[in-house]
Amino acid sequence: MANLEDGEGKTNAAMMPDPPPFWKSFTPDNLARFDTLKQEFADQHGADIDTIVRIPDISEDLVYLQPPAEPIDSKYRLFDEPQTLAEELQTLEAGGIDRLGPLEETDKDGKHIDRAFELKRLAKSMLLNFLELMGIMSNDPAQGQEKVADLKTLLLNFHHVLNEYRPHQAREQLIQLMQDQLDAKRAETAAIRGVVDKAKRALEGLGSMEAPAPPAPSSGISRYGGSNSADRNSETWPGAKGLVAPPGMVNGTLDARHEGSYWGRENISWACVDGDFA
Amino acid sequence: MGDRLTQLQDAVDQLATQFISCFYYLAHHHDLESFGPADKIPDLKSGQPKEVDSFAPEIFQAGQLELARDLITKEQQIEYLISSLPGLDNSQRDQEQSIRDLEEELKVAEGQRLEAVKEKDEVLARLDQVLRGIRRH
Numbered sequence: 580m581a582n583l584e585d586g587e588g589k590t591n592a593a594m595m596p597d598p599p600p601f602w603k604s605f606t607p608d609n610l611a612r613f614d615t616l617k618q619e620f621a622d623q624h625g626a627d628i629d630t631i632v633r634i635p636d637i638s639e640d641l642v643y644l645q646p647p648a649e650p651i652d653s654k655y656r657l658f659d660e661p662q663t664l665a666e667e668l669q670t671l672e673a674g675g676i677d678r679l680g681p682l683e684e685t686d687k688d689g690k691h692i693d694r695a696f697e698l699k700r701l702a703k704s705m706l707l708n709f710l711e712l713m714g715i716m717s718n719d720p721a722q723g724q725e726k727v728a729d730l731k732t733l734l735l736n737f738h739h740v741l742n743e744y745r746p747h748q749a750r751e752q753l754i755q756l757m758q759d760q761l762d763a764k765r766a767e768t769a770a771i772r773g774v775v776d777k778a779k780r781a782l783e784g785l786g787s788m789e790a791p792a793p794p795a796p797s798s799g800i801s802r803y804g805g806s807n808s809a810d811r812n813s814e815t816w817p818g819a820k821g822l823v824a825p826p827g828m829v830n831g832t833l834d835a836r837h838e839g840s841y842w843g844r845e846n847i848s849w850a851c852v853d854g855d856f857a
Numbered sequence: 858m859g860d861r862l863t864q865l866q867d868a869v870d871q872l873a874t875q876f877i878s879c880f881y882y883l884a885h886h887h888d889l890e891s892f893g894p895a896d897k898i899p900d901l902k903s904g905q906p907k908e909v910d911s912f913a914p915e916i917f918q919a920g921q922l923e924l925a926r927d928l929i930t931k932e933q934q935i936e937y938l939i940s941s942l943p944g945l946d947n948s949q950r951d952q953e954q955s956i957r958d959l960e961e962e963l964k965v966a967e968g969q970r971l972e973a974v975k976e977k978d979e980v981l982a983r984l985d986q987v988l989r990g991i992r993r994h
Contacts, residue, residue, distance in 0.1 A: 730876070750953075
């Protein structure tokens with residue numbers, strides 16, 4: 580866009596700035612060397628490799644592979660604005676504002692009722708001061724400046740007290756979050772237990788219905804067509820030995836009519852189980 | 858919609874904005890009066906922009922009333938928000954204690970959950986076995 584005179588082929592070259600010069604340091608070779616150094620450093624100090632961020636005294640060509648050190652005086656500039664590493668709330672005094680309320684208590688046991696009371700007082704004062712300002716302005720506009728300054732102080736104080744409250748609220752939210760998590764976990768556990776119980780009951784129910792044909796007396800075998808069928812039965816229900824025989828099965832003899840209705844019931848109960856696990 | 862504190866902060870900022878708009882309304886729509894015999898209301902030439910756009914007294918008063926009501930409503934909102942700030946009754950020590958307690962409870966609950974999952978898997982395996990048995994039939 581900028582270099583139209585260079586011809587169309589080159590217009591793209593100027594659209595993005597060049598990458599920073601240190602991109603050349605990130606060769607596979609260097610990366611591998613850095614990883615080895617990191618591993619060595621971790622082994623030397625007996626630390627986990629993931630916790631290591633910086634290796635001190637690294638050689639010149641690898642210096643860009645790790646983040647720069649923290650500023651020594653813990654101050655730095657960002658977009659030409661001074662910043663500190665530890666973000667702290669500026670005190671009112673540091674901002675050149677009169678403090679209206681009492682100094683915030685550093686006492687850990689302090690309740691926050693006082694703070695709420697403080698806020699309410701400030702809010703009421705604001706309204707009152709506005710009313711006064713209106714009164715003054717209607718009589719002598721030249722005097723209004725002072726009241727405006729008062730209002731400003733009130734507003735700034737209000738915001739300050741409010742911001743002091745933020746860490747407290749953050750902790751409160753954390754508690755809320757953890758409580759929610761706990762509830763969700765408990766609910767999940769209960770739900771799993773519920774399904775497990777249901778499944779167990781279903782299994783037991785099945786067990787009582789699908790009893791195996793115990794080794795059948797010879798009179799019954801003839802109906803099945805020989806010993807093969809008895810083998811098949813005992814193979815099919817290995818876990819259900821000794822359970823109650825299905826109705827209609829007397830002494831291992833199953834007459835054809837009963838057999839049909841037995842399998843019909845069987846299908847229904849499996850459908851129930853499938854429904855539970857769907 | 859943010860958390861309570863942000864709502865409160867916004868409400869206070871809105872109150873300040875309302876102050877300004879009240880001020881503007883009063884300053885621009887009041888009627889013109891002379892306080893003493895020496896005062897006089899200057900006649901504006903037709904092309905000149907008017908400094909004060911006076912409203913009829915009843916309209917002006919109605920506006921005043923509305924603005925005042927809005928101010929009071931906002932003030933009540935602010936006070937309500939202050940009263941409903943979270944954890945007014947808890948001190949920092951209380952909070953830290955309950956965070957620790959909750960951490961413990963979470964660990965226990967997680968253990969129970971894993972146990973339940975294990976049990977579920979077992980039952981599932983058993984059920985699977987039974988199903989296989991049936992299909993072979």
